[in-house]
Amino acid sequence: MDSRTVALIRTTFKAVAAEESGPERLARSFYSILFTEYPQIRDFFPAAMDSQRDRLVRAISYTLDRLEEPNKLLPFLAQLGRDHRKYGVRDEHYQAVAHSLRTAMSRFAGNEMWTDEVDHAWEQGLTLICDTMIGAAAKETTPPVWSGTVLEHRMVLHNLAVVRLRLDQAIKYAAGQYISVQIPARPRMWRYLSPSVPANANGEIEFHIRGVLGGWVSPAMINQTVVGDQWLLGSPLGGLGVPRNSKRKMLMIACGTGIAPLRAQLLQMAQRRTNPKVHLFVGGHHPCELYDLRTLSELAAAHKWLTVTPVAEREENPWWHADSGEPAPQLPGLEPRMTGQIGKVVASFGPWSDRDVQIAGSPSMVQTTKFRLMAAGTQTKNIRHDPLF
Numbered sequence: 404m405d406s407r408t409v410a411l412i413r414t415t416f417k418a419v420a421a422e423e424s425g426p427e428r429l430a431r432s433f434y435s436i437l438f439t440e441y442p443q444i445r446d447f448f449p450a451a452m453d454s455q456r457d458r459l460v461r462a463i464s465y466t467l468d469r470l471e472e473p474n475k476l477l478p479f480l481a482q483l484g485r486d487h488r489k490y491g492v493r494d495e496h497y498q499a500v501a502h503s504l505r506t507a508m509s510r511f512a513g514n515e516m517w518t519d520e521v522d523h524a525w526e527q528g529l530t531l532i533c534d535t536m537i538g539a540a541a542k543e544t545t546p547p548v549w550s551g552t553v554l555e556h557r558m559v560l561h562n563l564a565v566v567r568l569r570l571d572q573a574i575k576y577a578a579g580q581y582i583s584v585q586i587p588a589r590p591r592m593w594r595y596l597s598p599s600v601p602a603n604a605n606g607e608i609e610f611h612i613r614g615v616l617g618g619w620v621s622p623a624m625i626n627q628t629v630v631g632d633q634w635l636l637g638s639p640l641g642g643l644g645v646p647r648n649s650k651r652k653m654l655m656i657a658c659g660t661g662i663a664p665l666r667a668q669l670l671q672m673a674q675r676r677t678n679p680k681v682h683l684f685v686g687g688h689h690p691c692e693l694y695d696l697r698t699l700s701e702l703a704a705a706h707k708w709l710t711v712t713p714v715a716e717r718e719e720n721p722w723w724h725a726d727s728g729e730p731a732p733q734l735p736g737l738e739p740r741m742t743g744q745i746g747k748v749v750a751s752f753g754p755w756s757d758r759d760v761q762i763a764g765s766p767s768m769v770q771t772t773k774f775r776l777m778a779a780g781t782q783t784k785n786i787r788h789d790p791l792f
């Protein structure tokens with residue numbers, strides 16, 4: 404796509420998004436056009452649409468931001484197309500979505516902004532997106548959806564569970580990728596989770612799940628899951644990962660369940676003969692929230708290439724945490740725990756110019772940490788994280 408086409412698409416989207424509650428109104432208008440003109444599509448979506456609307460706008464803006472980087476955008480869209488097979492979507496559903504989005508955009512932009520040239524630019528952009536997704540889905544030979552049985556459900560914090568499953572058929576995902584998951588208690592509400600272990604031929608998989616206050620799905624994942632439940636999983640997504648034979652040193656930064664995709668990569672690297680140096684900072688609000696230190700301690704003690712620094716925002720545990728009263732033992736292989744906001748702590752070491760950086764955690768933690776690193780001189784091109792939607 405030429406740069407003028409990209410500019411026209413971006414400018415109209417930004418103008419709509421900049422209006423007061425513009426993104427929300429755009430999403431409402433889009434879904435109302437889609438469900439009115441194509442009522443058969445309603446069944447693909449959950450009954451409650453509020454978080455769906457948020458995700459739509461963030462996904463559009465993520466895609467539009469990358470229109471001029473086809474080497475990044477096209478593989479992302481191809482993954483998305485393969486993942487969308489889990490809904491059973493067909494070519495005509497893509498056309499319906501593209502038509503509804505273009506109509507919603509044109510209504511918002513108004514006659515003055517929505518010229519024939521703008522309309523044509525959107526048509527071109529949406530065709531590229533749909534064709535890439537449809538093409539990748541059509542070529543894929545793996546199942547559109549995998550099912551797995553919950554083998555173990557363990558609460559490791561009051562709002563965080565580790566869930567292990569065995570899949571009926573193993574998924575080949577790269578360590579660091581994420582997967583969309585549906586649980587029986589929340590039909591049609593798929594949520595992304597990052598496996599915390601590398602793929603294995605037996606189809607065993609583990610997820611770390613934090614219950615988000617007021618969330619639709621994550622509280623049910625941690626409170627209503629029982630051994631024997633059948634979960635459904637889509638195709639793997641994302642591009643975090645340390646290529647075999649990579650010589651670039653790594654800086655990894657995780658908060659909360661953000662440790663999962665980084666831990667999966669470290670476990671995979673531990674099976675290799677040589678690795679670049681990796682410094683992992685793992686954080687939480689309170690010391691007791693650093694729930695996975697034992698595994699990290701064992702990894703760091705066994706592998707010279709790995710340095711692990713725990714970071715907690717507060718020095719002390721909260722009053723509600725049932726402490727034994729004894730000071731926590733210093734686990735072997737770990738650096739002494741640091742106190743402070745994780746982005747600030749990591750940036751205080753300097754710009755990390757010789758490192759490739761991965762950040763994983765909540766959207767706000769990823770954004771703040773990225774901002775702190777950039778302010779310390781880290782080049783944006785060296786920083787990677789998953790999409791924040």
Ligand SMILES: Cc1cc2nc3c(=O)[nH]c(=O)nc-3n(C[C@H](O)[C@H](O)[C@H](O)COP(=O)(O)OP(=O)(O)OC[C@H]3O[C@@H](n4cnc5c(N)ncnc54)[C@H](O)[C@@H]3O)c2cc1C
Binds near residue numbers: 454614621790
């Ligand atoms: C690439 C990727 C990988 C992910 N991997 C994991 C994982 O391994 N483990 C895990 O527990 N979660 C993971 N998540 C988050 C997960 O997909 C859900 O977004 C999260 O569980 C909330 O879902 P919900 O239905 O409970 O909340 P929703 O009903 O979707 O949202 C409720 C409210 O919570 C806010 N919210 C959503 N997610 C978060 C969050 N992470 N932190 C703070 N507020 C939030 C929303 O903006 C909304 O206001 C990942 C997300 C992405 C994008």
